[in-house]
Amino acid sequence: MGRGRERLVGMASARAMYHQLADTYRAKIVTEELKPGDRLPTEQELGEEFNITRGTVRDGLKVLVNEGLIVPARPRGYFVRPHELSYVRPQAEWRKQPASPEMDRWMEDQTVLGRTPSQHISVEIIPPPAKVAERLGLNEGDLVVARRRIRYIDDEPFNLNDSFYSYDLIKGSEILNPTDIPRGTNQALADLGYEQVRAIDEVEARMPLPDEVNRLQLGPGNPVLVHRVTGFTIDDKPVRCTVNVLIGSKHVMLFERSKAVGGSVS
């Protein structure tokens, strides 16, 4: 026990030192004091700046690499990652054009030049996760179809998109095929008689679960945005629960709203 304690203290202070480097440079990047494409000081310069060994410098830089904020380009050094923010606009599911000219312009900024998207789809029939069962109003013993998608950009995992449906509702339908449905699963569900006319979006930030780390090939220290959508029919029946897991450093979610004339709001 005495030895365990000593080790903990030694580790905690080395941890503090490399976190200090990571915190300082994360702040410079997020506030854009260092801009996309800028080169960071060399390992030696950073060692002198924080009075730490090169090993500890590398630990600190690794935190920022894992968070997707910097990219190593040896032997030239470390660079602030070019912005590759992807905008996620849940409202676009039903309205393709943004209502706001500013949103239009912000989204245009995301010029995805020459990047190749791809996806992998798998389908499982499982007992529902607790939160999904609650959202879909399922009972003990009910099964769900989990339609899981990993989206890649240039072969790098980008986000997870898992949709859950009551198995009773969709059995025998094409939604169970682990292939892309060109007209979209929402339309396929509508064709079965379950058109969605409203939805609730829930958004959380947390550290990824081991399974997510694995599927997204994440390094430690990289939080995710969890976006859960529950879709309802005109009869208020919840027919779909989608859980999107977005790499924090690569996504911004956008919503727009306006005050209608009568005081009601969209």
Add this chain to the structure above:
Amino acid sequence: MGRGRERLVGMASARAMYHQLADTYRAKIVTEELKPGDRLPTEQELGEEFNITRGTVRDGLKVLVNEGLIVPARPRGYFVRPHELSYVRPQAEWRKQPASPEMDRWMEDQTVLGRTPSQHISVEIIPPPAKVAERLGLNEGDLVVARRRIRYIDDEPFNLNDSFYSYDLIKGSEILNPTDIPRGTNQALADLGYEQVRAIDEVEARMPLPDEVNRLQLGPGNPVLVHRVTGFTIDDKPVRCTVNVLIGSKHVMLFERSKAVGGSVS
């Protein structure tokens, strides 16, 4: 250099071990295999489960304490933190009642019994942060009023709420007073002739900046939700940019939307 390298490797593997414990138990908590109020195994049991020293067990548990997932209650042990999720519904700024009965019900679940909210407000006049200048369409040399609020629940920091306004627009007004404005700053801004009729919400997940760690008294490993709101007048003039920083483990953001009859959507 040789020594730095050795130290890095030793540290990396201890780090891996305590992260494994944190990852495993985070997954159990998030999936609700362990429910709010449940007791975790003892330090000794966890040491045996992962074959690690008690010091390393404590490091792993500390990660979960810092993330707000478990609470230490010595000598009884560690417990899954009772849910104290706060729901943030940006649309409520203009529409008090949710449109969806489900959202109403989910929000009721958050029974905040006997908790005492408080806040601290400060006001600064500063050159705008880059992202704020961009959102508000400001020019080089323009100043903004930063109205910063820390919200507390039972004296624990809960979230940050910083609103930025062009200094030219609001100088001489009560918005510069570092005190609460009972009718709300949006109404105060409307009274100056700048009523907001639409807004864009941007939501990101990232690790907190040093200043945020400090203001929110966060431990390491606790990601934040960053919610940025830009409010526009009827003439499309951006008049307010608010940056809310929400502790990830304590907040869920909620949005609702519905498909209108003609195919347009709110």
